Amino acid sequence: MADDPTGIGYCHAMPAAPRQPRRAKTIAYRWVTYWEPRCVVQSKREDDPVEAFARLKEAFTRRLNKLLAAGIAWTSILRNDLDSPLATGTEFDRALCLAIERRRCRMNRRKGEGKKYANRNRKSSKQGPQRP
Numbered sequence: 001m002a003d004d005p006t007g008i009g010y011c012h013a014m015p016a017a018p019r020q021p022r023r024a025k026t027i028a029y030r031w032v033t034y035w036e037p038r039c040v041v042q043s044k045r046e047d048d049p050v051e052a053f054a055r056l057k058e059a060f061t062r063r064l065n066k067l068l069a070a071g072i073a074w075t076s077i078l079r080n081d082l083d084s085p086l087a088t089g090t091e092f093d094r095a096l097c098l099a100i101e102r103r104r105c106r107m108n109r110r111k112g113e114g115k116k117y118a119n120r121n122r123k124s125s126k127q128g129p130q131r132p
Contacts, residue, residue, distance in 0.1 A: 026074075027064060030078075030083070031057070031060060035056075035060055035083070035084070035085060038086060039053055039056040039057065039060075039085060039086070040053065042056065042086060043056060056085040056086070057085070059085040060083060060084075060085040063082075063083050063084075063085065063092055064077070064083045066096070067082055067083060067096065067099075070096065070099075070100060071103070072096075072099050072100070072103065073103070076099055076102075076103075080095065080099065082095050082096065082099060
């Protein structure tokens with residue numbers, strides 16, 4: 001099961017491709033506008049701020065590539081801050097597994113078809129006897 005590409009933790013076959021960034025500019029914009037200021041503040045707390053900042057930037061790139069390779073939608077990455085270079089490795093792995101599981105559970109769902117609407121299409125037994 002571990003080598004099976006359809007198992008949990010791998011990119012599942014999806015009917016439509018998830019929304020991904022179109023260019024590297026989008027990824028660079030995410031780094032510059034959102035994570036770079038936070039990483040600068042965090043790196044100044046270290047003994048060697050330049051090395052700490054380089055580690056955080058490399059972690060961001062590595063994690064984002066891993067998320068995109070797993071087929072996680074760009075909107076999910078943005079909404080849940082999955083690409084955070086400030087999270088520990090364990091936190092990132094847990095977030096990645098949860099994102100894959102959420103995507104797997106929500107595949108092929110259609111709006112209005114769930115437990116809430118399950119009895120809507122059935123004839124109610126309260127209507128009384130049916131006439132032939």
